[in-house]
Amino acid sequence: MRVLRSPVTLFLVVGLLTVAAIVVGTGFLADRAASSEATAEARGTTRVIARSVAQPVVTDELLAGRAGTIDRFDRKVLKRLLVGDIVHVVIWSRSGRIVYSDEIALIGRRLHLDADQERVLDHGGTGSARSDESGNQVIPADAETGKVLRTFTRIETPRRHKALLFEAYSSLDEVESRRQEIYSSFRWITVGPLLLLIVVVTLILRVLTGQLTRAGKEREQLLRSAIDASDAERRRIARDLHDGVVQDLAGTAFSLSALSRDPATDGKTRSSLQGAARSLREGLKSLRSLLVEIHPPELRAESLPAALADLTAPAGASGIQASVSVEGAETATDERAALVWRVAQEAVRNALRHSAASTLAVTVRGDGRHLTLEVVDDGVGFDPTRVRDSEHFGLRGLRSLVAEAGGTLEVRSSPHEGTTVRMEVDAR
Template identity: 55%
Template structure:
């Protein structure tokens, strides 16, 4: 299946199908051209035959179907038209449709009323035709005159049996000139397109690899910053907060100073809480399935400062692997960050649901929304930049939003 999906195979199949379609179309056009040529040749030949027959000066006795007149005229007519090849039957009709002469003797004396086209031809000097495909004939007719000026209808039928061979001749000449170069062109274009596709695929993979390297480097830097802050500033502030609280409780501390110390301790504890939320956003300490709920809770903690009521619900996260958990958290991080900074929402809900088949993340806000098809500013990847990483983790991501309708970020990963 992977071989069938390769770009070279796809381009080759498309090229072959295109080539076959062109060959079949060419053959059909050649058949039509051969038929048109046969009809054109017949309509050119019939007036010449009409001139030959008219020069024989058809007598009144032949028009009246006298037996002796038919025999005499037949001998002379056959000598005159002997050199003309290609026609099947030549007949002469009176105005009432009766056949007064034919190279097929069984038709002489027979006939039926002329149709509208034949009557129009008898009244003019034009040459008309009818294509009788069921009988493989093209039937032409033109007007001639008897010796006394009586208008007669000359009918000449030509076989279409040579049309197929003529079609093959036309197709063969076209094939020699066009089909060979066309096949070569299809092969060259297929190879060029497959080469370009491979280059684009390699470039795409290289971009994804560089993006992954950048994310890994950023992740390592975030981890280092979080560790340094936690082991340094956070510990110092925590120690200072404990010291202030202890000093506030000292019996010898003046009453006026207790209020100031209480305020300072409360500010330090609030600052520690905000700093821990910032550390969780920079890099969560326990990014594994069991710790996902706590990491998401820390992630949404800053929403309160933006007057956004945030909620987190996690069920079935244990079915996800550690890399899949990391992908879920990264998408949630970007979605929550965008909601807090840009959505102007009043509520924000982060939900994770999982089972033995898949784990799904959904981040929903009731904010101002945006046009998902609008171009992003250059250099800003956001959720779009995470799509390839989500795909690499076996997942799918969708962003649904419109102006005034809030935003929903949905991600699924198949459990392996």
């Protein structure tokens, strides 16, 4: 099941990372949008107050700086100007002179208007700048108000229609508070659907994972049933051959040997009988090797070297020099020893059938915790990407059994470079 769960786990990880990236990205965009919206609200408030409160009472006398006009202006509109987030107001003339301010000491000061202020005076609209940005900030950011946001717009005197610049200073803390409120709304709009999406996708993945798990279990059950059926059939064939043909051939070989030793048998007949007995014994040896390949004896860890030697015995008849080396496998369980033999059986069978090798080496190494099998031949090799389905099918079928035992099975080969089958599994 490890093979089945890995793609799902990878999908979940990638999905969570994607959602996290979306949340971070939308959060950044929402924060920028909230800041823009909060500033836009401050500019809109300034525009409304300037046009509806200040502009109707701005007179040419105020512009000229005549005595008493400032007091009358204060009494009429000052309280209505300092509303909401606005903490200070300043009215500029086109020449950069401060015509009016709630800070009396500033009236009459003259400064050069910056580019944004001149643009608004010439073309209308609104502008804004924070206290930490460049521009004509005449009201200091003090401990009482904190940092400020300057917003300005154009107004005109009623009679002569002379352009003036109305500038309002808003507490940046209040603007920031409004930004947080707007951002919270944006955040729930963006994060809410994502959370819903995560829940829906999680439920879908859970259903799909369950289906994959069941399909995997069914596939493993079918594979196990097929292997068990194959073992049962192999066991029946091996038993029938052993109890029938092998016993008959063994009896015939003994009879021929006994007859060849009879003094009444002449020399020519004795030689023929001895040759026939030798042929029968060689045939019996090959047949017993075939029986071991068809179905092994009940394997135990200590009998693994002998079982592997029987497995490679037919190699000599194919002109292949075979060797078996087993070290440190005594501590392995019988179940692991049987798995090693089964993988070695399939690898040796493939080597004898397809490799055209001159040497074949079967090596088993154990260190008490892990058991490693390597079957190496120096044959023609093959391209793993183009191998026919009929070849090495048995090894592919054994991968699930090896994976279920917590091990790995790897086949390495290339044309004219031989083949290596390597399995590593826990010894217990």
